[in-house]
Amino acid sequence: MDLKLQGKRALVTGGSRGIGKAIARTLAAEGVSIVIAARNQAALDATAAEISSESGVKVVGVVADTGSDESVRNLIAEATRALGGIDILVNSAARPGGQNAVPTLQGVTEDEFNDHMNVKVMGYLRCARDVAPQMIEQGWGRIINISGMASRNTGTVIGSMRNVAVTAMTKNLANELGPHGINVTVIHPGLTRTEATEGVISRRAEATGMTEAEVERQMAEGNSVKTLIDASDIAYVVAMLASPRSIAINGDVIAAGGGVGTAIYY
Secondary structure (H helix, E strand, O other), X not given: OOOOOOOOEEEEEOOXXXXXXXXXXXXXXXXXXXXXXXXXXXXHHHHHHHHHHHHOOOEEEEEOOOOOHHHHHHHHHHHHHHHOOOOEEEEOOOXXXXXXXXXXXXXXXXXXXXXXXXXXXXXXXXXXXHHHHHHHHHOOEEEEEEOOHHHOOOOOHHHHHXXXXXXXXXXXXXXXXXXXXXXXXEEEEOOEEOOOHHHHHHHHHHHHOOOHHHHHHHHHOOEOOOOOEEHHHHHHHHHHHHOHHHOXXXXXXXXXXXXXXXXXXX
């Protein structure tokens, strides 16, 4: 199926590694020119060169901190200059979660809470706010927010709160921007294989005395397909939502964890 993405222009935050990098790679393979944003220029340059070489499309790295209004304004301006405009925004920049021990209630600090909410929730909102005017002017756009299954599961209070907030933001933006041809959606990845996964498996194996293969099998038991979902699997979902063919999906959640949990959502 032709997703009709050839020639579109995308901004992917958190795009130098992990799920963001996989998203940028998949969109580039569909003919989308891309600006990737992160905080490390060297990592951005390496990823941009890698994806551009694979796909033959323009990929540019722009340093940005989504926790800063000024930095996001500069990012949108730089991305617009580099690409000539922005059709697709993928919000994926956030503090990592799920790689270390989750703090108990007494271990949660105000600084940690504010940092997570500022970078992920307000960061996503900043990017959407600053890119929306040009999408409204051109009468089309896609905003895709990467959230997480912690929005549906307990176990990490800050993780759940930040992801629930992203979901609520998504529906509000969808209702406001939908009449202008802009669809806003949210994806909930579950446990996902990225570049960091090998280190997580190694540390767990050392701590538990299990083999790395046993740790990976245990991790895969958390979903109904019994397979550790890869970042590329999330990227395929993003490509579908970024397509003009996704007009029927707006303001909604796509759970992409391989079937996490037993609750029924309707």
